[in-house]
Amino acid sequence: MRYRTVMLVISLLLLGAMGGAVYGEDTAQFRDLFNGKDLSGWVNVNTDKDTWSVCDGLLVCTGHPIGVMRSEQQYENFILHIEWRHMEPGGNSGVFAWSEGTTPANRPLPKGLEIQMLELEWVNLNKGKDGTLPPIAYVHGELFGANGVETAPDNPRGTRSKSLENRCKGKGEWNVYDVVCVDGTVKLSVNGKFVNGISKSSVKKGYLCLESEGAEIHFRNIRILELPPGITTPEQCAPVVKE
Secondary structure (H helix, E strand, C coil): CCHHHHHHHHHHHHCCCCCCEEECCEEECCEECCCCCCCCCEEECCCCCCCEEEECCEEEECCCCCEEEEEEEEECCEEEEEEEEECCCCCEEEEEEEECCCCCCCCCCCCEEEEEEECCCHHHHCCCCCCCCCCHHHCEEEEEEECCCCCEECCEECCEECCCCCCCCCCCCCEEEEEEEECCEEEEEECCEEEEEEECCCCCEEEEEEEECCCCEEEEEEEEEECCCCCCCHHHECCCCCC
8 A cells, every 4th residue: 555545544544534634635535325315326226215214314224135236436544533323223234345336136235345234133043053252342343245255354353353342232333343454454434443354355446235134224424535556357347237
């Protein structure tokens, strides 16, 4: 990564990834991916027309059916700020980075890098056959490649990377993810602290996708700051969806 880009990322992290940063003669600015009024900039991939809506400035997902909505354009290197809250105990959702804009045959979710969003009660509602509980680390920002994306996890749980600290809040409370995605590496901050990461992603450019997976979830303040591109081969890019 070039020095100026490194300094930009450091400046942004010190500022809480919420504003512009000035370095040298350049000015970087976040821009909104959700305008609080309608679904401009987003494309329904495989959910119903009423799965996604806007209410009181919030992006509302019913959770039904399972599927995704994607960004209109692809992104390579960027910082994503997104705020979310589950409205049901044990709710399931997530955001995909570097994902394909379509889904594989007979699968509701795309190929991409998933940043997990599970409500805290998920572990209690999904006990193993022997009555054991899944690790709490599973619910708050687990990172993993879905449908063929390969990564190197910072904190391995099998092929997935688990968070080192549980910082998520429960049903009805807002959570904040700041996601730094640069050259196949992802670092995730949960509610103001970096707790997880992956590297060496086999895909480094693609669409952002928001996930509908069985429970109502709300989103707000979805913002992105695009960073300079890197050396990315065609094989490391998601196919462009032709409208």
